Amino acid sequence: MTIHSFDETLDASGLNCPLPLLKAKQALNKLEAGKVLKVIATDSGSIRDFKAYTDQSDHELLESFTDQEPYVYLIRRG
Numbered sequence: 418m419t420i421h422s423f424d425e426t427l428d429a430s431g432l433n434c435p436l437p438l439l440k441a442k443q444a445l446n447k448l449e450a451g452k453v454l455k456v457i458a459t460d461s462g463s464i465r466d467f468k469a470y471t472d473q474s475d476h477e478l479l480e481s482f483t484d485q486e487p488y489v490y491l492i493r494r495g
Contacts (some may be wrong), residue, residue: 421479421491423455424448430487434462438470441492446452453479456490463488482487 427444429437437458444454456467464483467490471478475495482489 421453423491424452424494426455429456429458429460429463431459433459434466436460437463438466439474441469441490445492445494454487454492455457456492458488458490459486460486463490467492470487 421472425444425448427440430441432440436447437456437460441456448454456463461484464481467478467481468474471492477489477495479493480489481491
């Protein structure tokens, strides 16, 4: 397990799909390229959503911790 540093944190705990992903997209749009966003979510659908989103965008999913709640994602802005 590698621990990456991050520049911003988004706590999307308690939000249901698709809100964690929508809030993350908004937060990423405010970051400069190369900056890292840490997202904290409790919705199990976020596991699928964040993987699919980063696969289809220029953002990079650096790390995800999804074995227990809360789920944590580290995403580098493309």
